[in-house]
């Protein structure tokens with residue numbers, strides 16, 4: 445599909461109906477977050493199915509302690525950059541805190557803004573039964589929706605921190621009811637975040653739409669990770685489920701240290717990274733030609749001879 449990092453043939457975009465139809469097919473969905481064009485191109489080239497422009501950008505890109513201050517305009521800005529880097533991956537945008545909770549109408553308007561200004565192909569929102577009506581209305585407006593239950597970071601203060609959810613029979617039954625309400629409302633997939641693996645397995649079995657787990661064990665129909673966790677770029681404490689597949693953070697620090705050393709030693713830039721010097725004869729000839737040029741009426745400050 446790619447040659448030298450460039451697509452050589454038009455790749456088929458993964459669509460919401462196709463991803464929904466993966467349920468029971470044995471083809472597990474892979475999803476990662478991305479927040480800019482460069483990362484989007486790389487994860488798309490790797491062959492990921494879905495890219496989420498999550499409101500986690502508040503923590504990863506902006507350095508906030510939670511996702512609450514993130515705005516719709518910020519999600520749209522990052523969405524446009526990510527969309528330009530994707531050839532085949534489906535792009536999902538997060539509806540940020542207070543852009544959909546107020547009313548179903550507000551939810552439809554905000555989802556519409558993500559699609560129009562953010563170049564998204566679907567939207568994701570947090571919550572269960574309490575947002576089912578909102579999901580229904582967004583879907584009816586022609587916008588595919590991904591649900592998100594379990595640890596819902598926009599409710600971090602109500603939950604008392606970033607904690608495992610769905611522990612105990614009552615909480616587990618509530619979570620199953622929430623996931624079913626989202627399915628009934630028309631969501632095409634549901635993210636299950638930070639719940640016990642046996643509960644995730646039960647939800648996955650009881651739903652007819654794919655579940656996409658993050659900290660929800662191996663039985664889900666798909667998995668999602670935050671790109672900077674996966675790549676080992678994040679310097680703070682990472683959650684238990686955030687497996688590192690590389691140590692790019694250390695690689696970046698090492699590379700920049702090597703650059704600083706060479707700059708200080710005067711060995712960068714060397715001949716390989718400098719343009720050819722002007723040949724003395726060529727310089728003299730071109731200078732002579734410049735002096736033969738007729739005098740032009742150039743605007744003040746624009747002298748074409750230098």
Ligand code: KIV
Nearest residue numbers: 477498499500635668
């Ligand atoms: O915002 C985000 O990145 C998310 C994922 C962790 C699922 O919601």
